[in-house]
Amino acid sequence: MSDKHLIVEDLSIEFAGQSVVRNLSFTLAPGKTLALVGESGSGKSVTARSLIGLAGAGAKVTARTLSYGGQDLLGLSERGWRGLRGKGIGFVLQDALVSLDPLRPVGKEILEVLKTHGWGDRHTRAERVVELLEKVGVPEPRLRARQRPDQLSGGLRQRALIASALALSPGLVIADEPTTALDATVQAQILEVLQEIKARGDSLLIISHDLAVVAQLADEVLVLRHGEVVEQGPMEQVLRKPRHPYTRALLDAVPGEHVRGTRLSPERGIVSTQPRPGRDAQVLLQADRLGKRYVGPDQQSRQVVDDVSFELRAGRTLGIVGESGSGKTTVARIVLGLLQPDAGQVTFLDQPWAGVGNDQVEEKQRRLYRRDISVIYQDPLSSFDPRWSVGQILADALDVAGIALAQQPARISQLLSQVRLPAQLASRRPLQLSGGQRQRVAIARAIASDPKIIICDEPVSALDVSVQAQVLDLLADLQTSLGLAYLFISHDLGVIRHVSDEVLVMRHGKVVESADVETLFERPQHEYTRRLLGAVPRLPGAGTKLVVPPLEAENTAWLFDESRLWKIAI
Amino acid sequence: MSELTLETTLPGIRVQRAPRKVRLGPLLAVSFLGFLILAALLPQLFAHSDPLAIVPHDAFHPPGWAHWFGTDQSGRDIFSRVIHGTRQSLFIGLAATALAMSIAIVLGLLGGLGGAYLDRGVNWSLEILFAFPSLILALLFVAIFGSGIGPLIVATGLGGAPGYARMVRGQVLAVRNAGYIESAKALGHPPLRIITRQLLPNAMRPLIVTLTMGVGQAIVWASALSFLGLGARPPAPEWGTMLSMGRDFIANAWWLTFFPGLFIVLTTLSTTVAGRYLQQRLEGRLS
Numbered sequence A: 001m002s003d004k005h006l007i008v009e010d011l012s013i014e015f016a017g018q019s020v021v022r023n024l025s026f027t028l029a030p031g032k033t034l035a036l037v038g039e040s041g042s043g044k045s046v047t048a049r050s051l052i053g054l055a056g057a058g059a060k061v062t063a064r065t066l067s068y069g070g071q072d073l074l075g076l077s078e079r080g081w082r083g084l085r086g087k088g089i090g091f092v093l094q095d096a097l098v099s100l101d102p103l104r105p106v107g108k109e110i111l112e113v114l115k116t117h118g119w120g121d122r123h124t125r126a127e128r129v130v131e132l133l134e135k136v137g138v139p140e141p142r143l144r145a146r147q148r149p150d151q152l153s154g155g156l157r158q159r160a161l162i163a164s165a166l167a168l169s170p171g172l173v174i175a176d177e178p179t180t181a182l183d184a185t186v187q188a189q190i191l192e193v194l195q196e197i198k199a200r201g202d203s204l205l206i207i208s209h210d211l212a213v214v215a216q217l218a219d220e221v222l223v224l225r226h227g228e229v230v231e232q233g234p235m236e237q238v239l240r241k242p243r244h245p246y247t248r249a250l251l252d253a254v255p256g257e258h259v260r261g262t263r264l265s266p267e268r269g270i271v272s273t274q275p276r277p278g279r280d281a282q283v284l285l286q287a288d289r290l291g292k293r294y295v296g297p298d299q300q301s302r303q304v305v306d307d308v309s310f311e312l313r314a315g316r317t318l319g320i321v322g323e324s325g326s327g328k329t330t331v332a333r334i335v336l337g338l339l340q341p342d343a344g345q346v347t348f349l350d351q352p353w354a355g356v357g358n359d360q361v362e363e364k365q366r367r368l369y370r371r372d373i374s375v376i377y378q379d380p381l382s383s384f385d386p387r388w389s390v391g392q393i394l395a396d397a398l399d400v401a402g403i404a405l406a407q408q409p410a411r412i413s414q415l416l417s418q419v420r421l422p423a424q425l426a427s428r429r430p431l432q433l434s435g436g437q438r439q440r441v442a443i444a445r446a447i448a449s450d451p452k453i454i455i456c457d458e459p460v461s462a463l464d465v466s467v468q469a470q471v472l473d474l475l476a477d478l479q480t481s482l483g484l485a486y487l488f489i490s491h492d493l494g495v496i497r498h499v500s501d502e503v504l505v506m507r508h509g510k511v512v513e514s515a516d517v518e519t520l521f522e523r524p525q526h527e528y529t530r531r532l533l534g535a536v537p538r539l540p541g542a543g544t545k546l547v548v549p550p551l552e553a554e555n556t557a558w559l560f561d562e563s564r565l566w567k568i569a570i
Numbered sequence B: 001m002s003e004l005t006l007e008t009t010l011p012g013i014r015v016q017r018a019p020r021k022v023r024l025g026p027l028l029a030v031s032f033l034g035f036l037i038l039a040a041l042l043p044q045l046f047a048h049s050d051p052l053a054i055v056p057h058d059a060f061h062p063p064g065w066a067h068w069f070g071t072d073q074s075g076r077d078i079f080s081r082v083i084h085g086t087r088q089s090l091f092i093g094l095a096a097t098a099l100a101m102s103i104a105i106v107l108g109l110l111g112g113l114g115g116a117y118l119d120r121g122v123n124w125s126l127e128i129l130f131a132f133p134s135l136i137l138a139l140l141f142v143a144i145f146g147s148g149i150g151p152l153i154v155a156t157g158l159g160g161a162p163g164y165a166r167m168v169r170g171q172v173l174a175v176r177n178a179g180y181i182e183s184a185k186a187l188g189h190p191p192l193r194i195i196t197r198q199l200l201p202n203a204m205r206p207l208i209v210t211l212t213m214g215v216g217q218a219i220v221w222a223s224a225l226s227f228l229g230l231g232a233r234p235p236a237p238e239w240g241t242m243l244s245m246g247r248d249f250i251a252n253a254w255w256l257t258f259f260p261g262l263f264i265v266l267t268t269l270s271t272t273v274a275g276r277y278l279q280q281r282l283e284g285r286l287s
Helices: A044-050 A078-084 A106-116 A122-135 A154-166 A184-199 A211-217 A235-240 A245-252 A328-335 A363-367 A390-400 A405-418 A423-427 A435-447 A465-482 A493-499 A517-522 A527-534 B024-041 B078-113 B116-131 B134-145 B149-176 B179-187 B191-204 B207-227 B239-249 B255-286
Strands: A006-015 A018-028 A033-037 A059-062 A065-068 A089-092 A172-176 A203-208 A220-225 A228-234 A283-295 A301-313 A317-321 A343-348 A351-355 A373-376 A453-457 A485-490 A502-507 A510-516
Touching: A006 A044, A018 A044, A018 A220, A018 A228, A033 A044, A033 A211, A044 A059, A044 A172, A044 A203, A089 A154, A106 A122, A106 A154, A122 A154, A154 A172, A154 A184, A172 A184, A184 A203, A184 A211, A184 A527, A203 A211, A211 A235, A220 A235, A220 A245, A228 A235, A228 A245, A245 A465, A283 A328, A283 A485, A301 A317, A301 A328, A301 A343, A301 A485, A301 A502, A301 A510, A317 A328, A317 A493, A328 A351, A328 A453, A328 A485, A373 A435, A373 B179, A390 A405, A390 A423, A390 A435, A390 B179, A405 A423, A405 A435, A435 A465, A465 A493, A485 A493, A493 A517, A502 A517, A502 A527, A510 A517, A510 A527, B024 B078, B024 B255, B078 B116, B078 B149, B078 B191, B078 B207, B078 B239, B078 B255, B116 B149, B134 B149, B134 B207, B149 B191, B149 B207, B179 B191, B191 B207, B207 B239, B207 B255, B239 B255
Parallel strands: A033 A203, A033 A220, A089 A172, A172 A203, A317 A485, A317 A502, A373 A453, A453 A485
Antiparallel strands: A006 A018, A006 A059, A006 A065, A220 A228, A283 A301, A283 A343, A343 A351, A502 A510
16 A cells, blocks of 8 residues: 655756657556556657666656655756656566566566565565566466466566566556557456555556456546547546547547448538448458478477368458467468468369369469459568669559559559548658558558458557548448458457457467358357457447456467467468 | 649758868879879889899898889889889789679578579578688689689689678669569569669669778789789789788888888778768769
């Protein structure tokens, strides 16, 4: 328990004369949770960092009051900060993989916090590490303490990081995007750990762009935009009756909370009057009992894809949902003809597309039809040649489509306008673009060859909610105007529910359940689907409250990074 | 207008860049390299006397107004010889580096793309080559094929190839797994186009710097071989040969060895400084 208040009055942060946060004020009482909500660049992370004196080199932090537990933080020396960090204020960084020392067992990481602040002696410290790991729900803590971050799953890493922040029982814990990039069930477990901090009477400051996550934890919400507070108030009030249009727009952008076909972003688009192609539309792509085995780093062979069959029909969207390691990306790679399956066959327009043995298809043959199947990746930047400008990237795709050089400039501007980017962007390099703009360029490239199908592999997972909303709306518009079929892969159930006609739930390489979207989300049959749906945090007033699924000992056998096993043969 | 941020600007804080200052080191290095190239193309621009003209009564003239770098044992003007030697030294350096790089690209691509067995084969042969000091290899080559400019270039090129080959192979392995290569394949580009338009240019990009420095290195090697009497033959104006010839008179006439040596040192120094500068510029742009 602590009786310490965090008081912030008129906090402003400047970098090289450029103001990034202006006049931020709040008070955080013990046992309460405050959420800073905003998009990338809104200044939420730098605000959190300024509270532990790590705003960064060149940052000018000014405030009328900045105090914690009666201690003035403004004039604090570096030495004073060091005493406070960890001990008084615990900080959970955003990305557990890069925030943990890759060469050090996680137990040592936690031990170091204790040692630095002179907590206990050698034996009590070791005991404390195990106790902490247990507290954050790490199974087999004695074993896990000896493992390095790369031997742990994303969820366990995040928990280890939280454990190190909790090591000295600080009265205030600051968590910067603690569940971003985690699977739904893992996210639910982390939220539970954070809720326990709150229940113990400590304060929690959480930073997130995910309003549904915020709804699970926060007592008070502070919405930041361009470094300014646009709305501030109790959670229920801000999320249920938002007063500022920006907050409303953020809420509207959350997929899965609305009727299908609703636009998520305020951007205007095509309003379609035509009905969606039905279940009897032409079958474009058919996968029949696909299978793929990998030999893992421990020489053990694993069935990554097992007996997966589906049909993709013209103009419709098939969603594949599953957690990391469920084999969904491997399915995408098989369907793209980039990976040879061990079993089963894929046909495209009733022609063999990929298979094994007698059904094997030569890449030469496939190349003729490649323009009909495009792909969008989660990380568009890495799919662009770093030497090329946006125009060159698109021209390269137009070459495949057989567009003559003379017509290419006109087509490039047309493509850019189709994805609602200004034509001047053609001369820019992807590195100079924002995440949303990059994904739009990737979409423009995907439609350059007039494809029939686009495989979307987690296309919005790395984007902010509002940018995600714009991209999802854009994809919906293109589907209507170009008659595209999507194979849409995501770990986000909300996104899947918003975009799909039919859904395939995958787990450990197998299809657990497949049904059309309403049936699956309204009346899930399989126990795993039910648990997955239960783990999704929801906004207040949007149906049932979060039910945390029972903590299951994680099956580490499945926790390996699929991408490490891929070798691309050209 | 919508209330949401329609992203038109870059995310994050734009850091103001300090006005670029021209630094003295790289400027001098590049100027010197420019001077060398000019001297190689048009030596008569700088040196007016014949580098081969023997004037016996002018022998062993110390540096002075008439002969800036002095004269050698046969009365030949050393300044003129150093300037005329530039062409040969630069040509040897560039040609040897180009040869080394060509061999390296072939081996690197074979190793990087050819599959496990070929890769192992390439690796083994590279390791065997690495086991010998490059200069010894070059010596061996010259010993077998005789001396002269041609063998000198081949010997120097062969000596440098394994090092580059290993770098190319590593780069190819890294780049072949890049997302944009997969994406090019998914677009339907044939393999040859992917290799020439994307894989090779991207793999070679970090090697530009190494190559710049490599030219200087090759010039030193070629001079060393010439010094040992295995390269250009006297009285041809070549820096290594001049060093070798002047060695006999080093006690009485230091200028015979000093000036060719100075040019070798300055050339390597310049390529290194210029290479480093290039590296900083490229890295700054890439990150």
